[in-house]
Amino acid sequence: MKLKPKLRLNKPRREAFIGYMLVLPWIVGFLLFMAYPLYFSLFMSFHKVAITPYGIQTTYLGWDxxxxxxxxxxxxxxxxxxxxxxxxxxxxxxxxxxxxxxxxxxxxxxxxxxxxxxxxxxxxxxxxxxxxxxxxxxxxxxxxxxxxxxxxxxxxxxxxxxxxxxxxxxxxxxxxxxxxxxxxxxxxxxxxxxxxxxxxxxxxxxxxxxxxxxxxxxxxxxxxxxxxxxxxxxxxxxxxxxxxxxxxxxxxxxxxxxxxxxxxxxxxxxxxxxxxxxxxxxxxxxxxxxxxxxxxx
Amino acid sequence: MASFHGNKINPNRFGFGQVKFYVFLIPLGLVMILPIVFMFSQALKPLDELFMFPPTFIVQKPTIENLVTLLSLKDMTVIPVTKYLFNSVVVSAAVVALALLTSAMTGYALSKKKFKLRKTLFEINTIALMFVPAAVTIPRYLVVEKLGLINTYWGHVLPLLALPVGVFLVKQFVDQIPNELIxxxxxxxxKDTAVFLRIVMPLIKPAMATVAILAFQTVWNNAETSSLYMSKETLKTFAFYMTTLSTTIGNNVAGQGVAAAAALIMFIPNLIIFIFMQSKVMDTMAHSGLK
Structure with missing residues:
Protein backbone atom coordinates (compact mmCIF):
# COMPACT_ATOMS: atom_id res chain seq x y z
CA MET A 1 0.00 0.00 0.00
CA LYS A 2 1.62 3.19 -1.12
CA LEU A 3 0.05 6.47 -0.29
CA LYS A 4 1.14 9.94 -1.20
CA PRO A 5 3.23 11.45 1.60
CA LYS A 6 0.89 14.39 1.99
CA LEU A 7 -2.05 12.12 2.60
CA ARG A 8 -0.13 9.93 4.99
CA LEU A 9 0.69 12.86 7.25
CA ASN A 10 -2.92 13.85 7.62
CA LYS A 11 -4.39 10.44 7.74
CA PRO A 12 -4.11 9.48 11.43
CA ARG A 13 -5.56 12.79 12.55
CA ARG A 14 -8.34 12.73 10.03
CA GLU A 15 -9.13 9.18 10.95
CA ALA A 16 -9.23 10.00 14.65
CA PHE A 17 -11.49 12.94 13.92
CA ILE A 18 -13.92 10.84 11.91
CA GLY A 19 -13.77 8.19 14.60
CA TYR A 20 -14.73 10.65 17.28
CA MET A 21 -17.50 12.10 15.14
CA LEU A 22 -18.99 8.64 14.62
CA VAL A 23 -18.85 7.83 18.30
CA LEU A 24 -20.10 11.23 19.40
CA PRO A 25 -23.86 10.52 19.43
CA TRP A 26 -23.22 7.42 21.49
CA ILE A 27 -20.94 9.27 23.90
CA VAL A 28 -23.53 12.00 24.46
CA GLY A 29 -26.30 9.48 25.01
CA PHE A 30 -24.10 7.42 27.23
CA LEU A 31 -23.03 10.34 29.41
CA LEU A 32 -26.59 11.49 29.88
CA PHE A 33 -28.44 8.24 30.35
CA MET A 34 -25.79 5.89 31.67
CA ALA A 35 -22.76 7.63 33.09
CA TYR A 36 -24.50 10.33 35.07
CA PRO A 37 -27.22 8.01 36.44
CA LEU A 38 -24.51 5.54 37.41
CA TYR A 39 -22.56 8.23 39.17
CA PHE A 40 -25.68 9.41 40.91
CA SER A 41 -26.59 5.91 42.07
CA LEU A 42 -23.08 5.51 43.45
CA PHE A 43 -23.60 8.78 45.26
CA MET A 44 -26.92 7.57 46.62
CA SER A 45 -25.44 4.32 47.81
CA PHE A 46 -23.49 6.27 50.43
CA HIS A 47 -26.55 8.21 51.53
CA LYS A 48 -29.90 7.82 53.10
CA VAL A 49 -32.28 8.93 50.37
CA ALA A 50 -35.69 10.31 51.12
CA ILE A 51 -38.06 11.48 48.45
CA THR A 52 -40.01 14.48 49.67
CA PRO A 53 -42.33 16.91 47.93
CA TYR A 54 -39.43 19.38 47.89
CA GLY A 55 -37.15 17.06 46.02
CA ILE A 56 -34.74 14.37 46.97
CA GLN A 57 -33.07 14.72 50.31
CA THR A 58 -29.92 12.87 51.12
CA THR A 59 -28.08 12.34 54.38
CA TYR A 60 -24.54 11.09 54.30
CA LEU A 61 -24.11 7.65 55.81
CA GLY A 62 -20.65 6.57 54.73
CA TRP A 63 -20.33 2.83 54.26
CA ASP A 64 -23.36 2.03 56.40
CA MET B 1 -19.89 -28.70 6.73
CA ALA B 2 -21.41 -29.11 3.32
CA SER B 3 -18.17 -30.30 1.91
CA PHE B 4 -17.54 -33.60 3.50
CA HIS B 5 -20.89 -34.71 2.35
CA GLY B 6 -19.66 -33.55 -1.00
CA ASN B 7 -17.04 -36.27 -0.98
CA LYS B 8 -19.53 -39.06 -0.78
CA ILE B 9 -21.04 -40.58 -3.84
CA ASN B 10 -24.58 -39.35 -4.41
CA PRO B 11 -24.86 -37.48 -1.13
CA ASN B 12 -28.29 -36.04 -1.75
CA ARG B 13 -30.03 -39.35 -1.89
CA PHE B 14 -28.60 -40.47 1.42
CA GLY B 15 -31.46 -40.02 3.86
CA PHE B 16 -29.91 -42.01 6.67
CA GLY B 17 -27.02 -39.68 7.18
CA GLN B 18 -29.44 -36.97 8.15
CA VAL B 19 -31.49 -38.94 10.61
CA LYS B 20 -29.01 -38.41 13.44
CA PHE B 21 -29.41 -34.67 13.11
CA TYR B 22 -33.17 -34.85 13.24
CA VAL B 23 -32.99 -36.97 16.37
CA PHE B 24 -31.62 -33.91 18.15
CA LEU B 25 -33.25 -31.16 16.17
CA ILE B 26 -36.87 -32.17 16.43
CA PRO B 27 -37.13 -32.59 20.24
CA LEU B 28 -35.07 -29.48 20.87
CA GLY B 29 -37.10 -27.58 18.30
CA LEU B 30 -40.28 -28.59 20.08
CA VAL B 31 -38.95 -27.22 23.34
CA MET B 32 -38.25 -23.94 21.60
CA ILE B 33 -41.76 -23.63 20.22
CA LEU B 34 -43.44 -24.46 23.55
CA PRO B 35 -43.64 -20.89 24.89
CA ILE B 36 -45.36 -19.62 21.77
CA VAL B 37 -47.88 -22.43 21.86
CA PHE B 38 -48.39 -21.73 25.54
CA MET B 39 -49.05 -18.02 24.99
CA PHE B 40 -51.70 -18.68 22.36
CA SER B 41 -53.27 -21.49 24.29
CA GLN B 42 -53.38 -19.48 27.51
CA ALA B 43 -55.13 -16.58 25.79
CA LEU B 44 -57.71 -18.88 24.28
CA LYS B 45 -58.55 -20.74 27.49
CA PRO B 46 -62.02 -20.31 28.99
CA LEU B 47 -62.11 -19.29 32.64
CA ASP B 48 -62.69 -22.68 34.20
CA GLU B 49 -59.74 -24.07 32.32
CA LEU B 50 -57.41 -21.29 33.41
CA PHE B 51 -57.86 -22.32 37.01
CA MET B 52 -57.90 -26.02 36.47
CA PHE B 53 -55.62 -28.12 38.60
CA PRO B 54 -53.37 -29.64 37.44
CA PRO B 55 -53.07 -26.90 34.82
CA THR B 56 -53.37 -27.96 31.22
CA PHE B 57 -50.72 -26.88 28.80
CA ILE B 58 -52.75 -26.92 25.62
CA VAL B 59 -56.19 -25.41 25.58
CA GLN B 60 -58.99 -27.99 25.52
CA LYS B 61 -61.96 -25.88 24.51
CA PRO B 62 -60.59 -22.80 22.74
CA THR B 63 -62.66 -19.64 22.99
CA ILE B 64 -62.13 -16.04 21.99
CA GLU B 65 -64.03 -14.86 25.05
CA ASN B 66 -60.93 -13.31 26.60
CA LEU B 67 -60.10 -11.29 23.52
CA VAL B 68 -63.67 -10.08 23.25
CA THR B 69 -63.65 -8.96 26.89
CA LEU B 70 -60.39 -7.16 26.29
CA LEU B 71 -61.72 -5.34 23.25
CA SER B 72 -64.92 -4.30 24.98
CA LEU B 73 -62.92 -2.89 27.88
CA LYS B 74 -61.23 -0.52 25.49
CA ASP B 75 -64.48 1.39 25.04
CA MET B 76 -64.42 2.47 28.68
CA THR B 77 -61.46 4.80 28.39
CA VAL B 78 -61.81 8.27 26.99
CA ILE B 79 -58.81 8.08 24.71
CA PRO B 80 -59.20 5.69 21.79
CA VAL B 81 -56.86 2.74 21.92
CA THR B 82 -55.58 3.66 18.48
CA LYS B 83 -53.91 6.69 20.02
CA TYR B 84 -51.84 4.48 22.31
CA LEU B 85 -51.07 2.23 19.40
CA PHE B 86 -50.02 5.17 17.26
CA ASN B 87 -47.69 6.40 19.99
CA SER B 88 -46.16 2.98 20.32
CA VAL B 89 -45.57 2.63 16.59
CA VAL B 90 -43.98 6.07 16.26
CA VAL B 91 -41.78 5.58 19.30
CA SER B 92 -40.77 2.05 18.34
CA ALA B 93 -39.88 3.03 14.79
CA ALA B 94 -37.80 5.96 16.01
CA VAL B 95 -35.95 3.90 18.60
CA VAL B 96 -35.19 1.03 16.25
CA ALA B 97 -33.97 3.32 13.46
CA LEU B 98 -31.86 5.53 15.71
CA ALA B 99 -30.50 2.65 17.78
CA LEU B 100 -29.42 0.87 14.62
CA LEU B 101 -27.72 3.97 13.30
CA THR B 102 -25.86 4.83 16.49
CA SER B 103 -24.90 1.21 17.22
CA ALA B 104 -23.58 0.73 13.70
CA MET B 105 -21.66 4.01 13.68
CA THR B 106 -20.21 3.45 17.11
CA GLY B 107 -19.42 -0.19 16.51
CA TYR B 108 -17.71 0.63 13.23
CA ALA B 109 -15.68 3.48 14.69
CA LEU B 110 -14.66 1.49 17.75
CA SER B 111 -13.55 -1.39 15.59
CA LYS B 112 -11.91 0.20 12.56
CA LYS B 113 -10.98 3.80 13.36
CA LYS B 114 -7.86 4.42 15.31
CA PHE B 115 -8.12 6.99 18.06
CA LYS B 116 -6.93 7.28 21.58
CA LEU B 117 -10.04 6.51 23.58
CA ARG B 118 -11.12 3.65 21.39
CA LYS B 119 -10.32 0.80 23.76
CA THR B 120 -11.43 2.65 26.85
CA LEU B 121 -14.79 3.49 25.33
CA PHE B 122 -15.46 -0.08 24.37
CA GLU B 123 -14.53 -1.31 27.81
CA ILE B 124 -16.83 1.25 29.39
CA ASN B 125 -19.58 0.05 27.12
CA THR B 126 -19.03 -3.57 28.09
CA ILE B 127 -19.08 -2.63 31.75
CA ALA B 128 -22.27 -0.65 31.27
CA LEU B 129 -23.86 -3.82 29.93
CA MET B 130 -23.66 -5.31 33.35
CA PHE B 131 -25.41 -2.75 35.42
CA VAL B 132 -28.85 -3.37 36.87
CA PRO B 133 -31.15 -1.03 34.95
CA ALA B 134 -33.57 -0.61 37.85
CA ALA B 135 -30.91 1.00 39.99
CA VAL B 136 -30.68 4.04 37.75
CA THR B 137 -34.40 4.80 37.57
CA ILE B 138 -34.37 7.91 39.75
CA PRO B 139 -31.23 9.52 38.30
CA ARG B 140 -32.58 8.89 34.82
CA TYR B 141 -35.78 10.61 35.71
CA LEU B 142 -33.80 13.61 36.90
CA VAL B 143 -31.88 13.75 33.61
CA VAL B 144 -35.05 13.45 31.56
CA GLU B 145 -36.63 16.22 33.58
CA LYS B 146 -33.64 18.54 33.27
CA LEU B 147 -33.51 18.05 29.51
CA GLY B 148 -37.17 19.04 29.29
CA LEU B 149 -38.19 15.73 27.83
CA ILE B 150 -41.14 15.18 30.13
CA ASN B 151 -44.29 14.84 28.04
CA THR B 152 -42.52 14.72 24.71
CA TYR B 153 -41.96 11.85 22.32
CA TRP B 154 -38.22 12.29 22.81
CA GLY B 155 -38.74 11.28 26.42
CA HIS B 156 -39.76 7.87 25.14
CA VAL B 157 -37.01 7.62 22.59
CA LEU B 158 -33.77 9.05 23.97
CA PRO B 159 -33.42 7.07 27.20
CA LEU B 160 -33.78 3.80 25.30
CA LEU B 161 -31.17 4.65 22.70
CA ALA B 162 -28.32 3.81 25.03
CA LEU B 163 -28.25 0.18 23.99
CA PRO B 164 -24.87 -1.18 25.08
CA VAL B 165 -25.70 -4.65 23.73
CA GLY B 166 -26.07 -3.19 20.25
CA VAL B 167 -22.67 -1.53 20.27
CA PHE B 168 -21.16 -4.69 21.71
CA LEU B 169 -22.59 -6.99 19.04
CA VAL B 170 -21.91 -4.69 16.11
CA LYS B 171 -18.33 -4.11 17.18
CA GLN B 172 -17.68 -7.82 17.40
CA PHE B 173 -19.00 -8.33 13.89
CA VAL B 174 -17.12 -5.40 12.37
CA ASP B 175 -13.96 -6.80 13.95
CA GLN B 176 -14.28 -9.77 11.63
CA ILE B 177 -14.24 -7.65 8.48
CA PRO B 178 -10.69 -7.75 7.13
CA ASN B 179 -8.96 -4.38 7.19
CA GLU B 180 -7.70 -5.09 3.68
CA LEU B 181 -11.23 -4.92 2.35
CA ILE B 182 -11.75 -1.45 3.76
CA LYS B 191 -15.09 7.98 1.07
CA ASP B 192 -15.88 7.04 4.65
CA THR B 193 -19.61 7.24 4.05
CA ALA B 194 -19.32 4.92 1.08
CA VAL B 195 -17.15 2.45 3.00
CA PHE B 196 -19.64 2.50 5.83
CA LEU B 197 -22.78 2.17 3.75
CA ARG B 198 -21.59 -0.07 0.95
CA ILE B 199 -19.09 -2.35 2.66
CA VAL B 200 -19.54 -2.40 6.39
CA MET B 201 -23.32 -2.26 6.55
CA PRO B 202 -24.01 -5.17 4.18
CA LEU B 203 -21.46 -7.33 5.98
CA ILE B 204 -22.86 -6.77 9.44
CA LYS B 205 -26.49 -7.34 8.49
CA PRO B 206 -26.87 -10.33 10.84
CA ALA B 207 -25.74 -8.18 13.74
CA MET B 208 -27.96 -5.32 12.61
CA ALA B 209 -31.00 -7.56 12.38
CA THR B 210 -30.28 -8.89 15.86
CA VAL B 211 -29.92 -5.38 17.22
CA ALA B 212 -33.16 -4.40 15.51
CA ILE B 213 -34.99 -7.28 17.15
CA LEU B 214 -33.53 -6.50 20.57
CA ALA B 215 -34.21 -2.77 20.24
CA PHE B 216 -37.76 -3.32 19.10
CA GLN B 217 -38.44 -5.58 22.03
CA THR B 218 -37.04 -3.17 24.54
CA VAL B 219 -39.12 -0.29 23.28
CA TRP B 220 -42.31 -2.12 22.41
CA ASN B 221 -42.59 -3.82 25.80
CA ASN B 222 -41.47 -0.76 27.72
CA ALA B 223 -44.16 0.73 29.92
CA GLU B 224 -41.68 2.49 32.17
CA THR B 225 -41.10 5.59 30.05
CA SER B 226 -44.85 6.13 29.90
CA SER B 227 -45.47 5.75 33.59
CA LEU B 228 -42.45 7.78 34.68
CA TYR B 229 -41.89 10.49 32.10
CA MET B 230 -45.37 11.07 30.69
CA SER B 231 -48.15 12.63 32.68
CA LYS B 232 -50.37 13.35 29.68
CA GLU B 233 -52.50 10.36 28.90
CA THR B 234 -52.38 11.08 25.15
CA LEU B 235 -48.63 10.53 25.07
CA LYS B 236 -48.56 7.13 26.70
CA THR B 237 -47.85 3.95 24.82
CA PHE B 238 -49.70 0.76 24.14
CA ALA B 239 -47.49 -1.23 26.49
CA PHE B 240 -48.50 1.06 29.33
CA TYR B 241 -52.15 0.76 28.37
CA MET B 242 -51.89 -3.02 28.46
CA THR B 243 -50.30 -3.05 31.88
CA THR B 244 -53.04 -0.81 33.27
CA LEU B 245 -55.65 -3.10 31.79
CA SER B 246 -54.20 -6.21 33.27
CA THR B 247 -53.48 -4.65 36.64
CA THR B 248 -56.81 -2.92 37.12
CA ILE B 249 -58.82 -5.98 36.34
CA GLY B 250 -56.09 -8.57 36.44
CA ASN B 251 -56.28 -9.07 40.16
CA ASN B 252 -59.70 -10.59 40.17
CA VAL B 253 -60.48 -13.98 38.77
CA ALA B 254 -62.04 -12.83 35.52
CA GLY B 255 -59.03 -10.62 34.85
CA GLN B 256 -56.66 -13.56 34.47
CA GLY B 257 -58.03 -14.41 31.08
CA VAL B 258 -57.90 -10.79 29.99
CA ALA B 259 -54.31 -10.54 31.16
CA ALA B 260 -53.41 -13.57 29.08
CA ALA B 261 -55.13 -12.05 26.06
CA ALA B 262 -53.32 -8.74 26.62
CA ALA B 263 -50.00 -10.58 26.86
CA LEU B 264 -50.73 -12.28 23.57
CA ILE B 265 -51.59 -9.00 21.83
CA MET B 266 -48.40 -7.43 23.18
CA PHE B 267 -46.39 -10.40 22.02
CA ILE B 268 -47.63 -10.69 18.44
CA PRO B 269 -45.76 -7.66 17.05
CA ASN B 270 -42.57 -9.09 18.56
CA LEU B 271 -43.22 -12.30 16.69
CA ILE B 272 -43.91 -10.49 13.43
CA ILE B 273 -40.76 -8.40 13.65
CA PHE B 274 -38.85 -11.52 14.54
CA ILE B 275 -40.13 -13.51 11.57
CA PHE B 276 -39.39 -10.64 9.24
CA MET B 277 -35.93 -9.94 10.62
CA GLN B 278 -34.75 -13.47 11.14
CA SER B 279 -35.05 -14.23 7.44
CA LYS B 280 -32.76 -11.25 6.85
CA VAL B 281 -30.32 -12.64 9.40
CA MET B 282 -30.19 -16.05 7.87
CA ASP B 283 -30.17 -15.00 4.23
CA THR B 284 -27.36 -12.55 4.50
CA MET B 285 -25.12 -14.74 6.54
CA ALA B 286 -24.77 -17.30 3.80
CA HIS B 287 -23.79 -14.72 1.19
CA SER B 288 -21.83 -12.34 3.32
CA GLY B 289 -18.57 -13.10 1.55
CA LEU B 290 -16.80 -12.91 4.88
CA LYS B 291 -14.43 -15.76 4.52
Missing part, protein backbone atom coordinates in the same frame (compact mmCIF):
# COMPACT_ATOMS: atom_id res chain seq x y z
CA UNK A 65 -25.50 0.83 53.50
CA UNK A 66 -22.78 -1.59 52.45
CA UNK A 67 -22.21 -2.77 56.00
CA UNK A 68 -25.92 -3.41 56.38
CA UNK A 69 -25.97 -5.44 53.20
CA UNK A 70 -23.24 -7.74 54.44
CA UNK A 71 -23.90 -7.81 58.15
CA UNK A 72 -27.55 -7.21 58.93
CA UNK A 73 -29.54 -8.09 55.83
CA UNK A 74 -30.39 -11.78 56.15
CA UNK A 75 -31.57 -12.26 52.58
CA UNK A 76 -29.09 -10.46 50.41
CA UNK A 77 -25.83 -12.36 50.78
CA UNK A 78 -27.58 -15.69 50.82
CA UNK A 79 -29.53 -14.93 47.65
CA UNK A 80 -26.49 -13.46 45.98
CA UNK A 81 -24.38 -16.55 46.62
CA UNK A 82 -27.08 -18.93 45.49
CA UNK A 83 -27.66 -16.92 42.37
CA UNK A 84 -24.00 -16.63 41.46
CA UNK A 85 -23.52 -20.36 41.91
CA UNK A 86 -26.42 -21.39 39.73
CA UNK A 87 -25.46 -18.86 37.07
CA UNK A 88 -21.85 -19.99 36.98
CA UNK A 89 -23.09 -23.51 36.38
CA UNK A 90 -25.46 -22.31 33.68
CA UNK A 91 -22.94 -20.36 31.61
CA UNK A 92 -20.96 -23.31 30.23
CA UNK A 93 -24.17 -25.22 29.57
CA UNK A 94 -25.56 -22.37 27.50
CA UNK A 95 -22.31 -22.07 25.54
CA UNK A 96 -21.96 -25.78 24.82
CA UNK A 97 -25.62 -26.11 23.96
CA UNK A 98 -25.62 -23.14 21.60
CA UNK A 99 -22.48 -24.34 19.84
CA UNK A 100 -24.05 -27.78 19.49
CA UNK A 101 -27.24 -26.38 18.01
CA UNK A 102 -25.31 -24.03 15.73
CA UNK A 103 -23.35 -27.00 14.38
CA UNK A 104 -26.55 -28.95 13.85
CA UNK A 105 -28.38 -26.24 11.98
CA UNK A 106 -25.32 -25.58 9.88
CA UNK A 107 -25.63 -29.07 8.44
CA UNK A 108 -27.02 -29.60 4.97
CA UNK A 109 -30.34 -31.03 6.00
CA UNK A 110 -33.90 -30.55 4.92
CA UNK A 111 -35.86 -27.80 6.64
CA UNK A 112 -32.70 -26.04 7.72
CA UNK A 113 -34.22 -22.59 7.38
CA UNK A 114 -37.16 -23.70 9.47
CA UNK A 115 -35.00 -25.04 12.28
CA UNK A 116 -32.84 -21.94 12.27
CA UNK A 117 -35.89 -19.80 12.77
CA UNK A 118 -37.09 -21.99 15.60
CA UNK A 119 -33.85 -21.93 17.52
CA UNK A 120 -33.57 -18.21 17.23
CA UNK A 121 -37.13 -17.82 18.41
CA UNK A 122 -36.33 -17.76 22.15
CA UNK A 123 -34.82 -14.34 21.67
CA UNK A 124 -38.29 -12.87 21.47
CA UNK A 125 -39.52 -14.96 24.34
CA UNK A 126 -36.94 -14.43 27.01
CA UNK A 127 -37.28 -10.69 27.10
CA UNK A 128 -40.10 -9.20 29.02
CA UNK A 129 -42.70 -10.86 31.11
CA UNK A 130 -43.42 -13.79 28.87
CA UNK A 131 -40.77 -15.96 30.42
CA UNK A 132 -41.85 -15.13 33.93
CA UNK A 133 -45.40 -16.01 33.12
CA UNK A 134 -44.22 -19.30 31.71
CA UNK A 135 -42.12 -20.12 34.70
CA UNK A 136 -44.93 -19.24 37.05
CA UNK A 137 -47.14 -21.68 35.16
CA UNK A 138 -44.54 -24.38 35.55
CA UNK A 139 -44.01 -24.69 31.82
CA UNK A 140 -40.25 -24.48 32.19
CA UNK A 141 -39.68 -27.60 34.21
CA UNK A 142 -39.23 -31.15 33.13
CA UNK A 143 -41.50 -33.40 35.19
CA UNK A 144 -39.41 -36.39 34.20
CA UNK A 145 -36.46 -35.11 36.19
CA UNK A 146 -38.37 -35.18 39.43
CA UNK A 147 -39.64 -38.66 38.85
CA UNK A 148 -36.43 -40.27 37.69
CA UNK A 149 -34.70 -39.74 40.98
CA UNK A 150 -31.84 -37.68 39.60
CA UNK A 151 -32.55 -34.94 42.09
CA UNK A 152 -32.67 -37.29 45.06
CA UNK A 153 -29.37 -38.80 43.94
CA UNK A 154 -27.71 -35.40 43.79
CA UNK A 155 -29.06 -34.44 47.18
CA UNK A 156 -27.60 -37.57 48.72
CA UNK A 157 -24.19 -37.42 47.14
CA UNK A 158 -23.23 -33.77 47.14
CA UNK A 159 -22.96 -31.21 49.85
CA UNK A 160 -25.89 -28.88 50.21
CA UNK A 161 -23.82 -25.99 48.88
CA UNK A 162 -23.32 -27.58 45.47
CA UNK A 163 -26.31 -29.82 45.10
CA UNK A 164 -28.85 -27.03 45.37
CA UNK A 165 -27.47 -24.94 42.48
CA UNK A 166 -27.12 -28.10 40.39
CA UNK A 167 -30.70 -29.08 41.06
CA UNK A 168 -31.68 -25.56 40.24
CA UNK A 169 -29.96 -25.89 36.88
CA UNK A 170 -31.67 -29.18 36.13
CA UNK A 171 -35.00 -27.70 37.01
CA UNK A 172 -34.34 -24.76 34.75
CA UNK A 173 -33.00 -26.79 31.89
CA UNK A 174 -35.63 -25.65 29.45
CA UNK A 175 -35.00 -22.12 30.52
CA UNK A 176 -31.35 -22.57 29.63
CA UNK A 177 -32.35 -23.63 26.16
CA UNK A 178 -34.47 -20.52 25.82
CA UNK A 179 -31.61 -18.31 26.81
CA UNK A 180 -29.34 -19.40 23.99
CA UNK A 181 -30.97 -17.72 21.00
CA UNK A 182 -28.51 -14.91 20.41
CA UNK A 183 -25.60 -17.21 21.20
CA UNK A 184 -26.74 -19.69 18.56
CA UNK A 185 -26.96 -16.89 16.05
CA UNK A 186 -23.46 -15.66 16.85
CA UNK A 187 -22.00 -19.16 16.55
CA UNK A 188 -23.87 -19.78 13.32
CA UNK A 189 -22.47 -16.60 11.82
CA UNK A 190 -19.01 -17.72 12.89
CA UNK A 191 -19.43 -21.21 11.44
CA UNK A 192 -20.57 -19.85 8.12
CA UNK A 193 -17.47 -17.78 7.78
CA UNK A 194 -15.30 -20.88 7.81
CA UNK A 195 -14.05 -21.59 4.34
CA UNK A 196 -15.62 -24.84 3.18
CA UNK A 197 -12.49 -25.69 1.21
CA UNK A 198 -10.65 -26.17 4.47
CA UNK A 199 -13.09 -28.90 5.44
CA UNK A 200 -12.80 -30.44 2.04
CA UNK A 201 -9.04 -30.52 2.25
CA UNK A 202 -9.15 -32.01 5.73
CA UNK A 203 -11.63 -34.68 4.66
CA UNK A 204 -9.46 -35.61 1.70
CA UNK A 205 -6.51 -35.95 4.02
CA UNK A 206 -8.53 -38.48 5.94
CA UNK A 207 -9.62 -36.44 8.95
CA UNK A 208 -12.75 -37.72 10.66
CA UNK A 209 -15.59 -35.30 11.44
CA UNK A 210 -14.56 -35.50 15.10
CA UNK A 211 -11.00 -34.43 14.35
CA UNK A 212 -12.25 -31.77 11.94
CA UNK A 213 -14.40 -30.33 14.70
CA UNK A 214 -11.54 -30.06 17.20
CA UNK A 215 -8.82 -29.00 14.80
CA UNK A 216 -10.66 -26.73 12.39
CA UNK A 217 -14.12 -25.73 13.53
CA UNK A 218 -13.32 -24.99 17.14
CA UNK A 219 -10.27 -22.79 16.51
CA UNK A 220 -12.26 -20.88 13.88
CA UNK A 221 -15.13 -20.07 16.22
CA UNK A 222 -12.88 -19.40 19.19
CA UNK A 223 -13.08 -15.61 19.12
CA UNK A 224 -16.84 -15.95 19.17
CA UNK A 225 -16.76 -18.22 22.18
CA UNK A 226 -15.41 -15.35 24.20
CA UNK A 227 -18.05 -13.02 22.76
CA UNK A 228 -20.70 -15.52 23.72
CA UNK A 229 -19.25 -16.04 27.17
CA UNK A 230 -19.46 -12.33 27.86
CA UNK A 231 -22.92 -12.05 26.36
CA UNK A 232 -24.22 -15.04 28.31
CA UNK A 233 -22.74 -13.91 31.60
CA UNK A 234 -24.28 -10.48 31.23
CA UNK A 235 -27.57 -11.81 29.94
CA UNK A 236 -27.99 -14.30 32.77
CA UNK A 237 -26.96 -11.90 35.47
CA UNK A 238 -29.09 -8.98 34.44
CA UNK A 239 -32.29 -10.67 33.34
CA UNK A 240 -35.43 -9.86 35.26
CA UNK A 241 -35.52 -13.40 36.46
CA UNK A 242 -32.77 -12.95 38.95
CA UNK A 243 -33.72 -13.12 42.62
CA UNK A 244 -31.07 -10.57 43.45
CA UNK A 245 -32.47 -7.98 41.07
CA UNK A 246 -35.91 -8.57 42.47
CA UNK A 247 -34.54 -7.98 45.94
CA UNK A 248 -32.91 -4.76 44.80
CA UNK A 249 -36.16 -3.56 43.29
CA UNK A 250 -38.11 -4.49 46.37
CA UNK A 251 -35.80 -2.53 48.60
CA UNK A 252 -36.11 0.54 46.45
CA UNK A 253 -39.56 1.49 47.66
CA UNK A 254 -39.35 0.25 51.21
CA UNK A 255 -39.48 3.00 53.77
CA UNK A 256 -36.81 1.56 56.02
CA UNK A 257 -34.20 0.94 53.34
CA UNK A 258 -35.08 3.00 50.29
CA UNK A 259 -33.08 4.05 47.30
CA UNK A 260 -29.77 4.53 49.03
CA UNK A 261 -29.67 0.98 50.30
CA UNK A 262 -30.92 -0.53 47.07
CA UNK A 263 -28.26 1.43 45.16
CA UNK A 264 -25.65 -0.05 47.46
CA UNK A 265 -27.00 -3.53 46.74
CA UNK A 266 -26.93 -2.81 43.03
CA UNK A 267 -23.28 -1.78 43.24
CA UNK A 268 -22.33 -4.87 45.21
CA UNK A 269 -24.10 -6.99 42.65
CA UNK A 270 -22.39 -5.11 39.86
CA UNK A 271 -18.99 -5.73 41.45
CA UNK A 272 -19.75 -9.45 41.70
CA UNK A 273 -20.82 -9.64 38.05
CA UNK A 274 -17.68 -7.80 37.04
CA UNK A 275 -15.50 -10.23 38.97
CA UNK A 276 -17.22 -13.22 37.38
CA UNK A 277 -16.83 -11.69 33.95
CA UNK A 278 -13.17 -10.89 34.42
CA UNK A 279 -12.62 -14.42 35.69
CA UNK A 280 -14.37 -15.89 32.66
CA UNK A 281 -12.40 -13.71 30.26
CA UNK A 282 -9.14 -14.41 32.07
CA UNK A 283 -9.66 -18.18 32.14
CA UNK A 284 -10.47 -18.19 28.48
CA UNK A 285 -7.65 -15.98 27.38
CA UNK A 286 -5.16 -17.96 29.37
CA UNK A 287 -6.26 -21.14 27.68
CA UNK A 288 -5.99 -19.57 24.26
CA UNK A 289 -2.46 -18.38 24.86
CA UNK A 290 -1.43 -21.79 26.09
CA UNK A 291 -2.83 -23.42 23.00
CA UNK A 292 -1.04 -20.92 20.85
CA UNK A 293 2.27 -21.56 22.57
CA UNK A 294 1.66 -25.28 22.24
CA UNK A 295 1.62 -24.98 18.49
CA UNK A 296 5.37 -24.61 18.73
CA UNK A 297 5.60 -21.86 16.18
CA UNK B 183 -8.32 -0.29 2.68
CA UNK B 184 -8.92 -1.58 -0.82
CA UNK B 185 -12.14 0.38 -1.02
CA UNK B 186 -10.39 3.48 0.27
CA UNK B 187 -7.69 3.15 -2.37
CA UNK B 188 -10.37 2.85 -5.01
CA UNK B 189 -11.54 6.25 -3.86
CA UNK B 190 -14.41 5.35 -1.57
Missing amino acids: NYKDAFLTDPAFIQKLLAFVKSTVVMIPIVIVFSLFVALLINQPIRGRQFFRAIFFLPVVITSGEVVQELFAQGAATIPLMDQSGVIAYLEDNLSQAWSSPLIDVIKRFILILWYSGVQILIFLAALQKVNTQVYEAAAIDGASPWVIFWKITLPEVKPFILVNLIYTTVDLFTNTFSDVIKLIQDNMFQVGTGFGYSSALAWIFFAVVLVVLLLVAWLFRNRENAAYAGNGR | EAAAIDGA
